[in-house]
Amino acid sequence: xxxxxxxxxxxxxxxxxxxxxxxxxxxxxxxxxxxxxxxxxxxxxxxxxxxxxxxxxxxxxxxxxxxxxxxxxxxxxxxxxxxxxxxxxxxxxxxxx
Amino acid sequence: xxxxxxxxxxxxxxxxxxxxxxxxxxxxxxxxxxxxxxxxxxxxxxxxxxxxxxxxxxxxxxxxxxxxxxxxxxxxxxxxxxxxxxxxxxxxxxxxxxxxxxxxxxxxxxxxxxxxxxxxxxxxxxxxxxxxxxxxxxxxxxxxxxxxxxxxxxxxxxxxxxxxxxxxxxxxxxxxxxxxxxxxxxxxxxxxxxxxxxxxxxxxxxxxxx
Numbered sequence: 001x002x003x004x005x006x007x008x009x010x011x012x013x014x015x016x017x018x019x020x021x022x023x024x025x026x027x028x029x030x031x032x033x034x035x036x037x038x039x040x041x042x043x044x045x046x047x048x049x050x051x052x053x054x055x056x057x058x059x060x061x062x063x064x065x066x067x068x069x070x071x072x073x074x075x076x077x078x079x080x081x082x083x084x085x086x087x088x089x090x091x092x093x094x095x096x097x
Numbered sequence: 098x099x100x101x102x103x104x105x106x107x108x109x110x111x112x113x114x115x116x117x118x119x120x121x122x123x124x125x126x127x128x129x130x131x132x133x134x135x136x137x138x139x140x141x142x143x144x145x146x147x148x149x150x151x152x153x154x155x156x157x158x159x160x161x162x163x164x165x166x167x168x169x170x171x172x173x174x175x176x177x178x179x180x181x182x183x184x185x186x187x188x189x190x191x192x193x194x195x196x197x198x199x200x201x202x203x204x205x206x207x208x209x210x211x212x213x214x215x216x217x218x219x220x221x222x223x224x225x226x227x228x229x230x231x232x233x234x235x236x237x238x239x240x241x242x243x244x245x246x247x248x249x250x251x252x253x254x255x256x257x258x259x260x261x262x263x264x265x266x267x268x269x270x271x272x273x274x275x276x277x278x279x280x281x282x283x284x285x286x287x288x289x290x291x292x293x294x295x296x297x298x299x300x301x302x303x304x305x306x307x
Binding site: 024025026037038039040042043045046047049056058067068069070 | 233244246247248249250251252253254255257258259278279281282283284285286289290293
């Protein structure tokens with residue numbers, strides 16, 4: 001069985017999503033205080049969705065843009081991976097993973 | 098007729114001496130490179146494989162030369178386009194025919210044309226689509242629908258939201274900055290995602306073949 005891995009950015013995103021619930025990319029960037037970049041936040045989220053850590057849903061808005069808003073939330077699996085990762089980090093003395 | 102228009106404009110020294118100078122760069126660099134390549138080719142012919150390394154180094158332009166050539170070409174095309182459009186405008190509106198006959202170029206005419214052009218551009222900006230609408234098509238073309246919907250659509254959506262927010266707040270400069278930042282984000286995502294998508298496609302093809 002493959003052990004799930006988390007990069008520092010993925011851990012940060014999961015932490016924010018677990019703490020604050022559903023968020024979209026720009027909110028995550030603003031909340032991260034410079035640790036996440038606008039250009040790569042959705043790439044990271046896409047990778048996390050492939051791993052099953054996060055899920056997303058779209059909200060259609062009739063504002064003429066033709067682009068729905070995408071909200072992300074942590075899955076149960078993602079939350080468990082984060083807590084296991086933080087536990088492992090604390091036991092091994094990594095600080096905050 | 099077209100050449101006559103350009104020639105008319107060309108022969109009047111005001112006010113585009115700078116453009117003319119920039120345009121002159123293009124043939125200079127074309128000549129420079131043509132000579133260089135011809136010389137390199139000749140060297141290769143005469144000396145054969147003995148001087149292959151020298152031939153290669155001659156064929157390769159230095160970074161500085163490449164930049165100068167690129168900039169000169171860009172300005173050259175931009176200037177030629179303006180000269181062309183100005184000629185067409187003068188003919189279509191039949192402005193100051195006497196001045197045309199006398200072969201004089203009035204500065205006021207040129208300034209009026211520039212004002213008209215600026216106004217047209219400003220109006221064109223007002224009726225164009227959401228910022229990044231061309232980039233949407235580009236991302237849709239290069240990536241799978243899933244990647245487009247999960248990565249590029251939200252990136253452009255954020256740009257759109259911020260842009261509209263800045264405009265609603267009456268801050269056009271901030272809106273312009275948001276646009277630049279949004280485009281930067283888009284291209285960062287594009288560059289970050291391209292290798293991932295390429296590997297996935299290659300893997301899928303390999304799997305289908307084997």
